[in-house]
Amino acid sequence: MDSLITAAARALAAGDPLGALKRVALREDAPALALRGIAMAQLGDFTRAKALLKSAARAFGPKEAVARARCVVAEAEIALVSRDLGWPERALETARVTLDIHGDSVNAAHARNLQVRRLALIGRLDEAERALAGFDPALLPPLVRAGHALIVAGIAIRRLQTKVARAALAQAHEVAREAGIPALTAEVESALLALTMPAARLIVRNEERALLLDEVEALLASGALVIDACRHVVRAGEKAVSLATRPVLFTLARTLAEAWPGDASREALLATAFRARHADESHRARLRVEIGRLRAELRDVAEVRATARGFALVPVGSREVCVLAPPAEGQHGAVLALLADGEAWASSALAIALGASARTVQRALDALCTAGKVLPIGQGRARRWMTPPVPGFPTVLLLPGPLPSD
Structure with a gap:
């Protein structure tokens, strides 16, 4: 791997996508395409990021299984962040196993974190806990350790185990400061708000x-x-x-x-x-x-x-x-609860998370849109729905997943 690729990878690991793009923006080889895709994802251009990562995966040869698997993991992360919950789970599991077999424990752990985050997001908490069982991230880099602690905290919050959640978030905050990545610190601080807002x-x-x-x-x-x-x-x-x-x-x-x-x-x-x-x-x-x-x-x-x-x-x-x-009652509260995270959701992803039919969710979105509570972004299959978080409106008790006595 040449020095520019190495420097760009280090910049991305430190949360500096612009620094990475300065080094590889004009290159079209497979490693550069992959790094450009990750950089665009960090900048929020998910459409361009997915296209670059697909191009990188095609450009890597059949013998470069690890590099192709890393592209799949990056694409899966983009799908999760953009709430494309219909993204194939098997592809991520295959990539995780490939990385594990070839000794890339860091990216394999990151893939595991993505799998568990998706399970927690759609309320499959028992499966998420089983996936985490026996996994010790202590020897992994700060980014992976912080992600693991955030997942543990998220599951604990859903189960109303506030002591466990506070301990996990305190650990995540410490690790985020060690990593020195502003976006990661902001994510941890956002998670801490769930414990300080009326529920x-x-x-x-x-x-x-x-x-x-x-x-x-x-x-x-x-x-x-x-x-x-x-x-x-x-x-x-x-x-x-x-x-x-x-x-x-x-x-x-x-x-x-x-x-x-x-x-x-x-x-x-x-x-x-x-x-x-x-x-x-x-x-x-x-x-x-x-x-x-x-x-x-x-x-x-x-x-x-x-x-x-x-x-x-x-x-x-x-x-x-x-x-x-709930602190704010009315129709379609569960849909608003999911949208209150500030992310742009597809109607199909909302249906998966809520266990409802796509038509039921679409009717709810249409009603909320008419009332001015949600906004559509994009057209056709690219359409997403979002709403700015409402101050004092928590989502924990409305989100999918059982509470302790369920």
Whole structure:
């Protein structure tokens, strides 16, 4: 490898893409094309970066398996950053194995980090943890170690393990300072914000206040009966009853919880669950049926008792009853939660992350666009959607992935 290629590679490793381009911008050989592609990716021109990396992979000969694998890893990173979650996973795994076999442990570890980041992004936390099991990045460069610590912190945040997350982010911050790469430091500082911003609203006894992430963790561990409107789950200590696929039952449970320790009138329940302005006997009959179903679902954690004017929620044992609600509610909250990271998402990537159909996601995006909450960028298959992060609007509790008691 000649001196210009070496100098350009060192510049990229130090987070200086312009310094790298000064050395290889006019060259068309395979190593230069690869370095130019990585530099353009660091500058944010992902389209040009992907084209350069594809050209580099074609230019490398069949005997240069390691160089071709490095191009695949770089392309996979661009796909992840640009939220192209449909990018083939097998290609990245093949590249990782190739790098591992040929002794390129640094890039193999980087490929592993990319695989785990994708799994965490779409909520497959158990698979992400299995992929990290037994992997020790201690002897690897600071960039890889910082990436590993950020992944550990991200998974811990999704699982509401705030102590683990703080320790991992502190380690990532220390490693980022050691690396001296401004972009990496900024990424770590951005991740730290998730621990200092309000994560949810607590509604109890007609009072409401904001909770930080560690306060949410303490609430779920307290044994209180929590109607979790972020995940549509009713929680009581180690017990959790998912009502994610039963929206009417969850609405009834939340209405009863907000009225606790009193009762909720039949009119209020009909208005919130069925949106019935003028209830008739058919509405009342349906309410009785749905209340019966709710009793059956909550039998291990609470009773639903009839009162003179409606129904009351009575928790099993001397539990407090509270509602854990998102800080900003409305339609399509899960889509907004993913877009709040500031990245430009494809509708197909949103569908993968949310486990929803592409048509459902597209309808949500169209509605949000009409309301001025999201903006489309590009046309056709290149179209992406994004929104500037809303101050105080967290995403952790709305993102895909189970919480500890799920």
